[in-house]
Amino acid sequence: MALFVHKYGGTSVGSVERIKHVADNIIAARARGEDIVVVVSAMSGETNRLVALAKETQESPDPRELDVILSTGEQVTIGLLAMALKQKGCPAVSYTGLQVPIVTDEAHTKARIMDIGTERMRQDLDQGKVVVVAGFQGVTASNDITTLGRGGSDTTAVALAAALKADECLIYTDVDGVYTTDPRVEPKAQRLDRITFEEMLEMASLGSKVLQIRSVEFAGKYNVPLRVLSSFKGGGGTLISYEEENMEKPVISGIAFNRDEAKLTILGVPDRPGVASKILGPIAGANIEVDMIVQNVSQDSTTDFTFTVNRSDYPKALAILTETCRELGAREASGDDAIVKVSIVGVGMRSHAGIAAQMFETLAREGINILMISTSEIKISVVLKEKYLELAVRSLHEAFGLAGSGDHLG
């Protein structure tokens, strides 16, 4: 019998009415002869309410106790969904992360899954029950409750699908799939029927926030086919899987972008071994994540060094860099927080020369100046002034033949 793992996010289970709608969706799938394991998030707003209570009680909430509190959000949803299914005559049983058990390490509020016990779920499935599991949570070897961190319910769903060797993991959300780019920027953006794990990772990390990146990595590692689809409208959504040999792939699958960037530069750094770590060490030490890094050697045996950080970290990063500039005897530290990153992503570019050239040419034709360039095997990213974002996305979308009719907005 085919086994599917469904995952419904906080918006999809945001009220009793919506939970009943989810129950209908599950019952329809069972009527097609599918075995179903369901992972649910807390009802929307609930996690924020609990975090607020915790912060009111303790300035920096104790991580172990915070997990005790936060895990109740999903625990309420699993009980309600199991009830909604039973009300409609569908046998169902709920489990918390501790009960499954979903065994994690001890890193409270950002735990990693180590092992999943499948025995009890298998018994329930064999008895024809729908198994409802709390997302986002697990348990340590010493029986303490943990949570997996933001978006962790996606990770729970993929991990369960891997452990149960499910045929597919369906992530129900408020969008109906993965698009060639953000339809709010390019109305002609099209839903993709399929995308590879590698492409999805690049799209997700670049700001297409459909899926939590850890869950995509996890799905790729254990080869769990992932499908993103809407819990409100119908449609087949987007299937995320490995590239198939005989599949005619488009060169470029999508255009990703990230507005949330800032760029910092240190000029005239005396070029000695270890200079990069001297510059980035203090930044990392302040818990600031660095994204793109570009280094050029100038002629007078000094080097220029540019990197990007999340825009919210910009003031702190600039202060640190200014101090580093003084210590290293460099010429100048400066920055710009009105920049964006635009990337083209596609496994097809591996086998196609000239994609970079076509990208740069397209931007040049529109008079858009490129501030930084960074490339990987399946993506090319450029940093631009913020004001060029929409123009860049639309012209690249057009140039790489991604445009559809724009019907989905109707």
Place this chain on the structure above:
Amino acid sequence: MALFVHKYGGTSVGSVERIKHVADNIIAARARGEDIVVVVSAMSGETNRLVALAKETQESPDPRELDVILSTGEQVTIGLLAMALKQKGCPAVSYTGLQVPIVTDEAHTKARIMDIGTERMRQDLDQGKVVVVAGFQGVTASNDITTLGRGGSDTTAVALAAALKADECLIYTDVDGVYTTDPRVEPKAQRLDRITFEEMLEMASLGSKVLQIRSVEFAGKYNVPLRVLSSFKGGGGTLISYEEENMEKPVISGIAFNRDEAKLTILGVPDRPGVASKILGPIAGANIEVDMIVQNVSQDSTTDFTFTVNRSDYPKALAILTETCRELGAREASGDDAIVKVSIVGVGMRSHAGIAAQMFETLAREGINILMISTSEIKISVVLKEKYLELAVRSLHEAFGLAGSGDHLG
């Protein structure tokens, strides 16, 4: 080191501010050199909110799933209280019923405690931690979450005190102890410093709703001294323990009453063996609890039979009795739901003759007609017309020398 179990109800932990106040109370006890295990209820209102969600989802909520949902209320409180203690520099750790574990039978929504694991709590106490335990909940042998039913947090506290051989179990509530009668009816009512388990059981079952009756039974069975006291005002509260031989006991400890009664009578029943079960069988079959039962034999070899039920069950009970009347060929079924029960309670009456006479005399002097009488070893109950309740309570309170100054109301 002395070990105390504290229990704080929903009102005492009804807000973050109150939880911080509870933390202060615990820290003060620790400063006196006491080891503390704390049992808490859900924040007031939370259980009702969760029940409403469940009923909105399923007409008759599935008991197993209802327990999954309801248990989250206490789980939030334990996390918050542990945080509040840590914020004030007091080491603390929280456990759900499942984590302790508090092992129960499988009777969801009204489970009974079978066993308590004390190993982990002992380790924490040895390390100087305050142990915070979720009341009202447990876990079955097969790892399903259960709840103990209404007021179950008191039972949790007493059971923990018994398992840990605690010196005392302190039940913090919104009253400052057990009174000779309800101060809202008799302003001269006095707080009792001590009362025996047997007296407390009679007082509680008769409507002095300070403690859940099951927890008093439990405390008596395992000889756990129980103390009822206020979490808002100071004071030593009321200690509930076994009678001490050398203790000078008053004859009567208190006057209990219950407004929530209704009386039913079937007249002229042909008196055959088994007639009582023929009358009460259908009542019990409809899940109606019967309280007092009185049977008289009349001269024509028929019998009259009177019993009381909870007032909310009166219409159903009368309909059943009317049907039974027809079946048995009895003369008439009738009833009255404007009655109350008033009882005098005291272990002292065991050794004092004439207490009943003094009670009936007191009521007669006030012109109060007695409708039914029922006695046990340490209590005498009478059923009266509802309008006489206040007069009866006050005159008995005075007659048995229970009156204080009424200062506590100031």
